[in-house]
Amino acid sequence: MNIKTIIFDMDGTIVDVPYDWKRIKQDLKTGGKSILPFISSLSEPARSEKWRILEMYEDAATAKAVLKKGIKEFLSYLREKNVRTALITNNSKKNVSLLLKKFGLDFDLVMSRESGLWKPSGEPFLYALDRLGFKTHECCVIGDSHFDILAALDAGIKRIFILSDNPTGFAETSVEWVCTIAELQQKIQPLLS
Ligand SMILES: [Mg+2]
Structure with a gap:
């Protein structure tokens, strides 16, 4: 590998942020649907109103974001090893830019929801690989949620690492579990050559 x-x-994954997705979905009245496809399927003025509610929650959570311990060092390590990095999020460009600037982080490719390609579809991952010039077997995905796993599997990416204190939440999936960035780096190290 x-x-x-x-x-x-x-x-x-990169930052810890206090999202209560259950409450946000209730507030948006998504009826159990994924948030982004749900909002974009609505007509005006409901669509703008729901975007406003989502952005209010996102802005509040982003303001409280804390950088994950060790992530900056891990990114420097990957740069030394000549590993290309992509940041792919369903969050907005505004919040991504704010956090990258605030914490002084740099990725080779950054994709936010304005791309129109959203997890859990594998499309944003395949688009990124195409842009970076790599195949799925040369890539791994690092995330913290079921959406990251589904998107990776949909894209055909088999190496998936999930940062979580609660692996039982995804017991049915074949992913590698890590609690810390240090543990993650230990597992990634042998895969780089
Ligand atoms: Mg996440």
């Missing part, structure tokens, strides 16, 4: 590029999720 020779990993040449890594796709990162943002919220919950």
Whole structure:
């Protein structure tokens, strides 16, 4: 296995952010649907109103974001090893830019929801690989949620690492579990050559 590029999720992976998705979905009245497809399927003025509600929650959570311990060092390590990095999030360009600037982070490719390609579809990952010039077997995905797993599987990416304190939440999936960035780096190290 020779990993040449890594796709990162943002919220919950690069930064810790206090999202209560259950409450947000209730407030948006999504009826159990995924938030982004739900909002974009609405007509005006409901669509703008729901975007406003979502952005209010996102802005509040982003303001409280805390950088994950060790992530900056891990990104520097990957740069030294000549591994290309992509940050792919369903969050907005505004919030991504704000967090990258605030924490001084740099990725080779950054995709926000304005791309129109959203997880859990594998499309944003395939688009990124195409842009970076790598195949799925040269890539691994690092995330914190079921959406990251589904998107990776949909794209045909088999190496998936999930940062979580609660692996039982995804017991049915074949992913590698890590609690910390240090543990993640230990597992990634042998895959780079
Ligand atoms: Mg996440």
